[in-house]
Amino acid sequence: MLVTIDEPFNLAATLESGQAFRWHKAGDVYQGVVFGNVIEIRGVPRGIEFSCLPDAENDIAPLLCDYLGLNIDLASVYEAISVDKHIEEAITRYSGMRVLRQDPWECLVGFICSSASNIPRISRNVEDISIAFGKPIGRSIKRHSFPTPEDLAEAGEKRIFRLGLGYRATYLSKTAQAVAEGDMDLASLRKDSYGHALEALVTLAGVGDKVANCVLLFSLDKPEAFPVDTWIIRVLREWYLDEAMPNSLPKMRAWAQGYFGPYAGYANQYLFHERRRRDRS
DNA sequence: TGGAAGCCTGGTGT
DNA sequence: AACACCAGGCTTC
Numbered sequence: 001m002l003v004t005i006d007e008p009f010n011l012a013a014t015l016e017s018g019q020a021f022r023w024h025k026a027g028d029v030y031q032g033v034v035f036g037n038v039i040e041i042r043g044v045p046r047g048i049e050f051s052c053l054p055d056a057e058n059d060i061a062p063l064l065c066d067y068l069g070l071n072i073d074l075a076s077v078y079e080a081i082s083v084d085k086h087i088e089e090a091i092t093r094y095s096g097m098r099v100l101r102q103d104p105w106e107c108l109v110g111f112i113c114s115s116a117s118n119i120p121r122i123s124r125n126v127e128d129i130s131i132a133f134g135k136p137i138g139r140s141i142k143r144h145s146f147p148t149p150e151d152l153a154e155a156g157e158k159r160i161f162r163l164g165l166g167y168r169a170t171y172l173s174k175t176a177q178a179v180a181e182g183d184m185d186l187a188s189l190r191k192d193s194y195g196h197a198l199e200a201l202v203t204l205a206g207v208g209d210k211v212a213n214c215v216l217l218f219s220l221d222k223p224e225a226f227p228v229d230t231w232i233i234r235v236l237r238e239w240y241l242d243e244a245m246p247n248s249l250p251k252m253r254a255w256a257q258g259y260f261g262p263y264a265g266y267a268n269q270y271l272f273h274e275r276r277r278r279d280r281s
Numbered sequence: 282t283g284g285a286a287g288c289c290t291g292g293t294g295t
Numbered sequence: 296a297a298c299a300c301c302a303g304g305c306t307t308c
Contacts, residue, residue, distance in 0.1 A: 018303070115304035121291065122303085166289025171305080208305050229303045248283080276303085 001057040003065065005047040008074055010096030012043065017273045018119055019100045019218050021110045021126045022146075033130070034103075035063055036145045038137050054138045069098030077223075081260050081267040086239050090274035099269055100218050104186040105179065106146045107219035112171050112206040114214075128163045129172075152176035171206025178204060186220075194222045209249055217265040226264045228253045235271045 015023045015030050023032040030041045037052040037060055052060045065071065074096070082088050113125045126146075133147035133155045152160070153176040161169035178184045184204060189197040197220060201212035209228070216225035228236075228249050236252055240259070260267040 111303095112305095116288085116302055117290085117304085118292080118302060161289085164290065167287090167305090168289080206305065210304065214303095227303090231303060272303085 001051065001061060002044070002049050003047050003061055005065075005070060007070065008096035009047070009068075009070065009098065010094060011041065011048060013094045013097035013273065014068060014100065015041075017094075017097060017269060018276075019269075020102055020107075021113075021119070021123045022130070031143075033137065033143050033145065034067055035060060036137065038143045039064065067101055069100055071101075072098070072223075074098070077263045077266050080263045081270075083260060086235075086274075087260075087267055087270060090270035094270055094273055097270065097273065099223070099266060101221070102219040103146070104189065104215060104219040105149055108175065108179075108186065108201075108204075108207070108211075108215050109146075109152070109172060111211045111214040112175060113165065113168055115168065115206065115211070125163065125165055125168075129160070129165075132159065132163060149176050149179035153180040168206060174205035175207070189216075190221050194224050197222065198225075209253065213253070213265075217268070223263045223265045224257055224261075226253050226256050226260075226268050228256075229272075231272050231275050232256075232268060235275045 011030070015032075016025070020032070022034075023030045025031075028042055032039050032041075035055070037055050039050060039052045039060070041048050041050045041064075050061075050064060051057065052064075078091055082091065109129065110122065110126055113122050113129075117125075129152070130144040130146050133151045134144035137143050137145055147155070152172065155173075155176075157169050157173035160172050163169075165172065175184075179186060184200065189200060192200070194216065197216055198209075198212050201207050201215060202209065207215075211227075213225040213227035216222035217227060226232075233247070233252065236256065237247075241247075241252070241255070256268070257264045
């Protein structure tokens, strides 16, 4: 099915910028699992072409656009965060990169897995978790739905550990229990304020300031969220903050949120992507 | 209250 | 080949 998109959209940058971990690229096609569907997307000149299984494309199309962050007016975001040369350069280079709007539970699990790890490994971890505790989709034996909090809580720490998650297995097991038992209502955090939602998230095992801000930005409608990881620390040190400045994580985050404003998270995503690319080339 | 060590594992460098 | 060292971080002391 063809979906025309009139606003700027960069499919590759959106799916390859470390926001989600279940997209595989084969040629010019991205395959992923969203809404319990195996989805394949290809960028075309004026939009995207996609297919999905097992649901009808007509039903999935609006959900997919929402997931891809296409319901946000990027032009006004750019206007808000274009406060200096560095950010303007990154915007120019990755124009159309979106912030995804993911399922909060899956996003949370992905970023708990991310601590002291790297994208290839996180992807493998998340895929292994899906295969072990999710359900095969349609007749495909290759891709599986993402397990529910109940699925993961029942699986238990031991079986998670055996997938090679290391010390993260404890975090995942505890957090899954908290969500499954209703001690943590992730969906309600979408309507909460940024501050309150952050406060709630960091009570979960394996969730500190960085992971919480990733979940807030990529799944809970909090565009002011600003995850400070080692790449962003480099950006801030090299381009923004004096070296003598105190470098505690929450202080750096607060500074950036004040500097970039209500859409600081978008600035974060562009600077992050730009800084990593620069290191690789 | 800040800062450093430890934690599982896999990849990378020596 | 075998062995350090470290990574997109959290927790604990």
